[in-house]
Amino acid sequence: MDSESKITAxxxxxxxxxxxxxxxxxxINNVLTVWVDWPGVKxxxxxxxxxxxxxxxxxxxxxxxxxxxxxxxLICIAGVILYVFKTYSQTLEHDSEILSKFSAYLVRSSFxxxxxxxxxxxIISFMVVERLWEAIFxxxxxxxxxxAPERITFIHFPIILGSFIIGYFxxxxxxIWLAVLVVLSEFVIVLSRFIFSYEQAFQGxxxxxxxxxxxxxxSAYALIHEGHVRVDVLYSSFSERKKAWTNSIGSALxxxxxxxxxxxxxxxxxxxxxxxxxVAFEVTQQGSNGLYLLYLxxxxxxxxxxxxxxxxxxxxxxxSHKLLQDExxxxxxxxxxxxxxxxxxxxxSSK
Numbered sequence: 001m002d003s004e005s006k007i008t009a010x011x012x013x014x015x016x017x018x019x020x021x022x023x024x025x026x027x028i029n030n031v032l033t034v035w036v037d038w039p040g041v042k043x044x045x046x047x048x049x050x051x052x053x054x055x056x057x058x059x060x061x062x063x064x065x066x067x068x069x070x071x072x073x074l075i076c077i078a079g080v081i082l083y084v085f086k087t088y089s090q091t092l093e094h095d096s097e098i099l100s101k102f103s104a105y106l107v108r109s110s111f112x113x114x115x116x117x118x119x120x121x122x123i124i125s126f127m128v129v130e131r132l133w134e135a136i137f138x139x140x141x142x143x144x145x146x147x148a149p150e151r152i153t154f155i156h157f158p159i160i161l162g163s164f165i166i167g168y169f170x171x172x173x174x175x176i177w178l179a180v181l182v183v184l185s186e187f188v189i190v191l192s193r194f195i196f197s198y199e200q201a202f203q204g205x206x207x208x209x210x211x212x213x214x215x216x217x218x219s220a221y222a223l224i225h226e227g228h229v230r231v232d233v234l235y236s237s238f239s240e241r242k243k244a245w246t247n248s249i250g251s252a253l254x255x256x257x258x259x260x261x262x263x264x265x266x267x268x269x270x271x272x273x274x275x276x277x278x279v280a281f282e283v284t285q286q287g288s289n290g291l292y293l294l295y296l297x298x299x300x301x302x303x304x305x306x307x308x309x310x311x312x313x314x315x316x317x318x319x320s321h322k323l324l325q326d327e328x329x330x331x332x333x334x335x336x337x338x339x340x341x342x343x344x345x346x347x348x349s350s351k
Contacts, residue, residue, distance in 0.1 A: 005324040005325075008324060009091070009092050009320070009321070009324055010084065010088065012092060012317065012320050013084045013090075013092060013095060013317070014080065014081060014084050016095070016313050016316060016317050017080040017083065017084060017095075018077055018080050019256065019260075019309075019313065020080075020099075020309070020310070020313060021076035021077055021079065021080040022073065022076065022077065023260065023263060023306070023309060024076055025072045025073040025075075025076040025077075026263070026264065026267070027263075027267070027306075028072055029041060029069045029072055029073075030267045030275070032065075032069060033069075033270075034270050034275050034279060035279075038062075038065040038066070038068075038069060039062045039063075039065055039066045039069070040066070040069060041066070041069055041070055041073075043062075043066055044063075044066035044067070044069070044070060091321060092317040092318065092320050092321035092324070093317070093318055093321040095314075095317050096314040096315075096317040096318035096321070097314075099310045099311070099313055099314040099317070100310075100311065100314045102310060103220050103307045103310035103311050103314070104221065105167055105168065106167075106303065106306065106307050106310075107217050107218075107220060107221055107303075107307055108167040108170060108171075108172075109163050109164040109166070109167030109168075110163075110167075110213070110217050110303050111167075111178060111213070111217060112163035112166045112167055112170070113159065113160045113163035113164075114178075114209065114210060114213040114217075114296070115177075115178065115181070115210075116159050116162070116163055117156050117159050117160065117163075117293065117296065118206055118209055118210055118291070118293065120155060120156075120159060121151075121155070121156070121202075121291045121292055121293055122202060122206050122291065124145055124151065124155070125200075125202040125289070125290065125291055125292075126200070126202065128142065128145060128146060129200055129202070129289055133145060148281040148282075148283050148292050149281050151292050152281050152292060152295070156292075156293075156296075178210055178213065178214045179214055181210055182207060182210045182211050182214060185203070185206050185207045185210065186207050188203070189203045189204065189207065200289060201284065201289045201290040202289065202290050202291050205284055205290045205291040205293065206291060208297075209291060209293050209296070209297065212297050212300055213300060216300045216301070216303065216304040217300070217303065217304070217307070219304060219307075219308060220304070220307035220308050220310070220311045223308065223311045223312075223315070240322065241322070241323065243319075244319040244320075244322040244323050245319075245323065247315055247316075247318075247319040248315075248316050248319035248320050248323065251312045251313070251315045251316040251319070252316055255308070255312035255315070255316075256309060256312045256313060256316070258308075259305045259306075259308050259309035259312060260305075260309065262301065262302075262304075262305035263302065263305045263306065263309070266301055266302060266305070267302065273298065273301070274298050274299065274301055274302050276298070277294060277295045277297075277298040278295045278298055278299060280295070281295055282294045282295045282298070283295070
């Protein structure tokens with residue numbers, strides 16, 4: 001790779017990481033605005049009547065908090081520039097691998113979260129519906145468990161936190177497990193309904209909860225492994241360089257903007273489609289007879305958008321790396337990758 005290509009790669013690294021840094025700053029500010037009641041960047045703009053925003057002027061601590069939220073964006077962007085200059089010799093391909101691994105970690109942790117929270121909430125709802133809580137615990141404990149904020153705060157949130165710890169130490173993604181669990185859950189519903197004439201709302205809620213997770217969480221994983229169904233009319237006959245052009249342009253113009261739209265509009269205010277159910281601790285209409293997991297199904301959309309954004313950015317960086325290589329370097333790189341894949345297959349088959 002010549003010096004001009006290295007400079008171009010340097011700018012592409014800054015651009016790619018800046019998009020992710022801006023998104024990270026937005027997510028941090030979303031938490032501060034929704035959960036801590038900080039004013040938000042929009043109110044700072046309205047304070048000075050910028051970009052057409054007009055609202056009551058901020059005073060005192062609110063104004064200081066608003067400046068801090070703007071500072072979060074500046075810190076994230078500055079951190080990206082510092083990281084890129086500190087790792088000047090790092091290639092776009094290596095950056096792509098880093099983003100893919102981080103996305104895989106988020107997906108693994110999310111899988112464990114939906115699995116463990118689903119099982120825990122299923123058991124609690126079963127005990128509440130069948131009045132087992134009354135036989136084991138005091139009425140105060142039952143009253144505590146049927147309240148959504150208490151169950152979510154003291155049962156769900158610790159399990160979710162523990163799931164991210166489990167996801168760090170486990171390297172396999174359990175989509176096959178989750179698919180099997182969905183089938184088994186539906187099979188149990190059929191058996192209990194037609195053989196034992198028993199059916200409760202929480203059984204169907206668990207199937208929908210796990211199926212939605214399987215569909216959304218597996219999307220990013222399938223993208224990087226070319227697992228999505230693709231109707232190849234022209235792409236399959238393209239050369240490696242044309243495929244790289246197609247993937248880089250498609251990721252930059254279609255994939256990344258779509259994910260950003262989902263994130264920015266889905267988290268735009270307390271009443272937005274993602275924030276609203278979470279803030280309200282929204283549960284199913286069945287109440288205590290169902291699972292208290294409807295709010296998490298809104299979070300699925302945010303997890304989907306963030307992991308897909310990481311993968312599309314990874315796709316863009318790896319494709320850009322191929323475009324900046326000359327033909328000989330690209331052929332050598334493809335041969336090395338093919339050898340690595342064959343070695344992994346041999347090792348896995350021997351195990």
